[in-house]
Amino acid sequence: MARPSLRDKLVEAALERLHAQGFSGCSVQDITEAAGAPKGSFYNHFKTKELLALEALNRYRNESRVDILLKGADPPLQRLQAHFEFLAERQKRWDFQRGCMIGNFGTDMADAYPAMRAALADTMRDWAGAIAAVLRQAQAQGAVSADKDPDRIARFLVDAWEGVVIRARMVKSGAPFDDFFEVAFADLLGAGAPGGRCSGA
Amino acid sequence: MARPSLRDKLVEAALERLHAQGFSGCSVQDITEAAGAPKGSFYNHFKTKELLALEALNRYRNESRVDILLKGADPPLQRLQAHFEFLAERQKRWDFQRGCMIGNFGTDMADAYPAMRAALADTMRDWAGAIAAVLRQAQAQGAVSADKDPDRIARFLVDAWEGVVIRARMVKSGAPFDDFFEVAFADLLGAGAPGGRCSGA
Numbered sequence: 001m002a003r004p005s006l007r008d009k010l011v012e013a014a015l016e017r018l019h020a021q022g023f024s025g026c027s028v029q030d031i032t033e034a035a036g037a038p039k040g041s042f043y044n045h046f047k048t049k050e051l052l053a054l055e056a057l058n059r060y061r062n063e064s065r066v067d068i069l070l071k072g073a074d075p076p077l078q079r080l081q082a083h084f085e086f087l088a089e090r091q092k093r094w095d096f097q098r099g100c101m102i103g104n105f106g107t108d109m110a111d112a113y114p115a116m117r118a119a120l121a122d123t124m125r126d127w128a129g130a131i132a133a134v135l136r137q138a139q140a141q142g143a144v145s146a147d148k149d150p151d152r153i154a155r156f157l158v159d160a161w162e163g164v165v166i167r168a169r170m171v172k173s174g175a176p177f178d179d180f181f182e183v184a185f186a187d188l189l190g191a192g193a194p195g196g197r198c199s200g201a
Numbered sequence: 202m203a204r205p206s207l208r209d210k211l212v213e214a215a216l217e218r219l220h221a222q223g224f225s226g227c228s229v230q231d232i233t234e235a236a237g238a239p240k241g242s243f244y245n246h247f248k249t250k251e252l253l254a255l256e257a258l259n260r261y262r263n264e265s266r267v268d269i270l271l272k273g274a275d276p277p278l279q280r281l282q283a284h285f286e287f288l289a290e291r292q293k294r295w296d297f298q299r300g301c302m303i304g305n306f307g308t309d310m311a312d313a314y315p316a317m318r319a320a321l322a323d324t325m326r327d328w329a330g331a332i333a334a335v336l337r338q339a340q341a342q343g344a345v346s347a348d349k350d351p352d353r354i355a356r357f358l359v360d361a362w363e364g365v366v367i368r369a370r371m372v373k374s375g376a377p378f379d380d381f382f383e384v385a386f387a388d389l390l391g392a393g394a395p396g397g398r399c400s401g402a
Contacts (some may be wrong), residue, residue: 022309024226081207099313101365106309108223110370111298121371148388156361156384159377163364166304170322176360183357188389189351
């Protein structure tokens, strides 16, 4: 296997450092040091720190297992739950530090960096789109009420997830994830109750 | 009326600058300049930038109209909606810049600043507590199903709000707020449909 290029090392280091320190809190020097690269080498590979952050975001997206949503033989809502469980486990593995890079960059960069702002909006749209597809499958199978708008609920769920991750950082525990799973799946989607959300009414 | 003290000017400037630039992106000098104060004066009043950020957070909380939730003769869910509408209008007035200071500090400071982390966790807990009280009133009046857990839903709603605000910054529009109002009130709380959430089932 080829040794990773210096460029690749910089992206890897940026993925880790920008996530841990935030865009404003992380200097080019922090990244080159983590990559074991001379500071001067950075600008041979990236014109700006924002361009490197965009590549780090892309790598973060690719590691966020959206594929779980749309592959496999499990019922749709089970795949949806497995996707969010993967994300919750990852936050736990990170000791409820760092948060989600998408929400972090949204907080840190959405006002001042138009290219990042657009990339983040696209990321949220694509993510919600995959979830909406799962919700449509669940509706087709009668697991989610047909009167719900799958696109709107999907957008709301990814938004809610970003907020849940922030509170998990505040309380340094997974309790906010428990709230998310319970409210999103039982109260909002009516999963878990045979016959759907109105079974107890 | 007494002229504002230098200390007060610093808190006012911090409320504005820390909100706009984030904790990492805003220097003590940015704050003293905005306050029209000499840089050296800062440390006469605050030992650290974090202590000033805690005061700014407190002021931000006081301006977030949690009082709307618990006062007045309107039905509980109407008060809940009015509270979030106030917050949405404020984001609109800020041109979908800045976001919510609570979520911003959660992203920027929750890992490295234990006093801020605790203050943010308290802030979210108190906010959710006020919303849970409203939901209990709504349940007592039959406007929200009695089988829902008001504390859990309240925690979920404040989390979701923080994420919705971030996406509004990404898309620079109020569309995420529309999603929030529709999903939270119609799908989750069953408001707006006479007879409650199962009327159409």
